[in-house]
Amino acid sequence: MSVPQTLAAPLLSVRGLRKSFGKSVVLTDLDLDVPEHTCTVLIGASGSGKSTLLRCLNLLEVVDDGVVELDGQDIADPRVDANAIRSKVGIVFQAFNLFPHLSVLDNVMLAPRRVHRVRRQQAESDAVAMLERVGLSDKARARPDELSGGQQQRVAIARALVNRPRLMLFDEVTSALDPELVGEVLTLIRELKSDGMTMVVATHEMGFAREVADQVCFLDGGRVLEQGPPAQIFGAPQEPRTRQFLARIVAAGRL
Amino acid sequence: MTPEPSGAAQPGSAADVIKAIPLRRPGRWIAAFVILVLVVLFIYGAATNANFQWSTYRSYLFDRRITKGVWATLQLTFLAMALGVVLGVALAVMRLSANPVLKSVAWAYLWVFRGTPVYVQLVFWGLFSSIYPHLSLGIPFAHQFAHFDIQSLQAFFFFAALGLGLNEAAYMAEIVRAGISSVGEGQSEAATALGMSWPLTMRRVVLPQAMRVIIPPTGNELISMLKTTSLVIAVPFTGDLYSQARQISGANFRPVPLLMVASTWYLAITSVLMVGQYFLEKHYAKGSSRTMTARQLRVLAKAIGNPDRGGDGA
Numbered sequence: 387m388s389v390p391q392t393l394a395a396p397l398l399s400v401r402g403l404r405k406s407f408g409k410s411v412v413l414t415d416l417d418l419d420v421p422e423h424t425c426t427v428l429i430g431a432s433g434s435g436k437s438t439l440l441r442c443l444n445l446l447e448v449v450d451d452g453v454v455e456l457d458g459q460d461i462a463d464p465r466v467d468a469n470a471i472r473s474k475v476g477i478v479f480q481a482f483n484l485f486p487h488l489s490v491l492d493n494v495m496l497a498p499r500r501v502h503r504v505r506r507q508q509a510e511s512d513a514v515a516m517l518e519r520v521g522l523s524d525k526a527r528a529r530p531d532e533l534s535g536g537q538q539q540r541v542a543i544a545r546a547l548v549n550r551p552r553l554m555l556f557d558e559v560t561s562a563l564d565p566e567l568v569g570e571v572l573t574l575i576r577e578l579k580s581d582g583m584t585m586v587v588a589t590h591e592m593g594f595a596r597e598v599a600d601q602v603c604f605l606d607g608g609r610v611l612e613q614g615p616p617a618q619i620f621g622a623p624q625e626p627r628t629r630q631f632l633a634r635i636v637a638a639g640r641l
Numbered sequence: 642m643t644p645e646p647s648g649a650a651q652p653g654s655a656a657d658v659i660k661a662i663p664l665r666r667p668g669r670w671i672a673a674f675v676i677l678v679l680v681v682l683f684i685y686g687a688a689t690n691a692n693f694q695w696s697t698y699r700s701y702l703f704d705r706r707i708t709k710g711v712w713a714t715l716q717l718t719f720l721a722m723a724l725g726v727v728l729g730v731a732l733a734v735m736r737l738s739a740n741p742v743l744k745s746v747a748w749a750y751l752w753v754f755r756g757t758p759v760y761v762q763l764v765f766w767g768l769f770s771s772i773y774p775h776l777s778l779g780i781p782f783a784h785q786f787a788h789f790d791i792q793s794l795q796a797f798f799f800f801a802a803l804g805l806g807l808n809e810a811a812y813m814a815e816i817v818r819a820g821i822s823s824v825g826e827g828q829s830e831a832a833t834a835l836g837m838s839w840p841l842t843m844r845r846v847v848l849p850q851a852m853r854v855i856i857p858p859t860g861n862e863l864i865s866m867l868k869t870t871s872l873v874i875a876v877p878f879t880g881d882l883y884s885q886a887r888q889i890s891g892a893n894f895r896p897v898p899l900l901m902v903a904s905t906w907y908l909a910i911t912s913v914l915m916v917g918q919y920f921l922e923k924h925y926a927k928g929s930s931r932t933m934t935a936r937q938l939r940v941l942a943k944a945i946g947n948p949d950r951g952g953d954g955a
Contacts, residue, residue, distance in 0.1 A: 444834055473836035483831035487849045497835035500845060542831075549835065 395458060397422040397584050398443070398553060403452035403462075405435075405442055412438045414608045416452070420553070420586060425579050427595040427616075428588040430605035431631060436588035439605070440555045443586065444477045457552060473501060476546030477555040480562050482538045484530040484545070490517065491526040494545045502549065516544040520574055536567030540574055547578075554578065554585040561590060572598075592635055596620050604628045697898040701889060702905065710885030711906050717802050717870045717881060722863050724806025729813025734843065736818055747814070754811035759804070763875035766804035770796065798880060801873035809866060816858045820851030853925045860918035864911050871907075882906055 398420040405413040413435045420426045428436045441447045443454065445461065445468045454462040461471045485493050494513040498504040504512070517523045520540040522533075530538055539559055546554065556575060560568040572594050579585065579598055589595055595602060595616065602619040604612045604627075612625045623629045687693055701707060735747035754762070824847050832842040871883035879888065886903040890896040 446830060446834060469836045469838055472834055477834045479827065479831065481827050483825075483827040485828065485831070485846055485850075496832075496845060497837065500841055501836045501838075545835070 395455075396420055397457060398586075399453075399455040400443075401453045401455075403439070403442060403454065404450045405438055405447060406450060412608055413442070416609050418603065418610060420584060421600075422584050423582040424584060424600040425598055426586045427599035427602050428586065428605055429590075429592070429595060429602060429619075429631070434605040435608045436605055437557050440477065440557045440586060440588055443553070443555055444475045445471055446477075469501070473497070473549050474551055475553045475555060476549060476551035477557065478539070478542050478546055478559050480558045482530075482535070482542045482562070484538055484541055486530050488530075489526070490522065490528050490530065490533070490541050493530065493541060494548050497545070497549055512548055513544075516548045517541070519547070520544045521570075534567060535563045536570045539563065539571050543571075543574060543578075552584065554583055556585060556587040556589070558588050558590065590635075592620070592632075604631065606631075692897060693901070694895055694898040697893075697895050698901050701899060701902050704889070704902075706885045706889060707882065707902060707906070710880065710882035711910075713798070713880040714867065714870050714882040715910070717798075717805065717873065717878075718863070718867045720802040721805035721809055721870075722866050724802070725809025725813045725862070725866075726859070728807070728810035730817050730848075732810060732814035733817035733821060736814065737821060751811045751814060754808050759808045759869060760872050760875050762808055763801065763804045763872055766800040767797070767876040769800060797876050797878040801870075801876045801878040801881075804876065805866065805869060805873070809862065812862060813859070816855055816862070817851070820853075820855035821847055823854045824850045856925045857918070857922045860914070860921060864914050864918070867910055867914065868907060 396419040398418070400416060400418040403413050403416040403418075404411070416435075416439065418426070418439075428439065430436055438447060442449050442462075448464075449462040452462060453460050456471065456474065459466070484490075485496065488496065491510070491513055494516055495509045498509040498512060499506065514523060514526060517526055520543060522537060522540055522544070525533060525537065525541075530541065533541065543559075559575075560571050563571065568591070572591065575585075575587065575594075576598055587595070587598070597616075599616045601613055602616050603610045604619060604623075604625070606625075606627050612619065612623060612628045619628065620632065623632060688695070732747045732750060735743040736751075738744060828846055828850065829842050832846040833839075837845070870881050873881055874884050874887075878884070883903050886899040887896075890899040
């Protein structure tokens, strides 16, 4: 493998991705390129395949067919070590999924300690630094259920970031939050973006998408129907389906 | 109770304090009195009935054979329970695994051990030595590391514990399975996404959370196991509490006081276990529910500064 080519190639490159659950086809012939240090936002109606795509990128779902190259390595190949790939790709879920029986600090420390075999002292100082990064160092000893939804989601982001992933996936991370708590999570994602983190974000927050995205992908029927810079997708969408979707969003007062 | 002017016939008396008289319940008083009389009569009758032979009861309550039997019963209970828990967790994990061989083996195990009486199983274990007279540990058809003679008295104790433990495993497997299923899918998903392997996910994320559901019924199983040890005579192991009591009464022809001795010991041990279970359940119920108890509601009402609504209505 030639090094210059890897440098030139995007960090993540998806070709002909297909995924179905039984008879229902969720993703068909999906292509996507994500250059390093950029933010790709996925928009589309519920059931358009946004979540499934993110779960495929993290190997939480077994891909039926296609090539998913991360850093030049085909991770959709069944021979790869899925757990090693997963620690290169962080994911944050809609429902936070913090471990309720562990303190906030232990939530963040669990993977470094048990998966990456980092020494306790090192893992603890890393975790504390990461909690400081998300503005929650004072909550290190708290249990997840003592935190607000926004704080829980920030802990979930810290838990993913502490493994130093190459790529971060955000799966509708503000959809389960009370409206007044959405801001703090979006601010954190904005900061990550300016730190140069490569990320793929599925969201219904169109204002945020327009502001933070380098490219916007409109998913429809299991494929990327239209993609481009936010100004183009939101300002002058080409596809009738995209226009229809955005018109509905505007009617709902969310753009 | 604060009276409300709810548009009733007497608007003038709305501000008067009503003297509350509890509802009279004569039926309860009569029933309680009748039951109490019957209980007193029974205790008086039992104490004065010579057939209970209380002097024999007293002289055997702390007899060495009895206390040794208590010790053997406790050993059997805890050994069988330990085997049941370990094997039960393994079976539960097998049943939930994606491997069809592991799944069906676990299912077949549960089918056999839950589908036959434990007494019959214990008789089978007693006949084990007549089915397989010698037991060797080693590589099949090649080298032998160890050789066991399984016709000794020690073997009957071993088979009693084994038989009870293997039977218990089938029941524990279902309890553990319910516990694992009670932990949300998102939990194992989040752990997997962090790069944790399946065994690590189980040990660090799923099982600790499943404990809340697993612990209370396991306490019940332990208490039940203590009483089930009285069946080990089927093996036949005769060192346990009930067998010892039977042996003594077989010699002195006084079964009634000796059954009372055995019952007293069983009751004493289960009482201790029940107290332990009460505290364990209280501990594991913590944080499991977001609804407030009546006490918490009262505290809350007081804090808000509305003491007269501190009752159950808040």
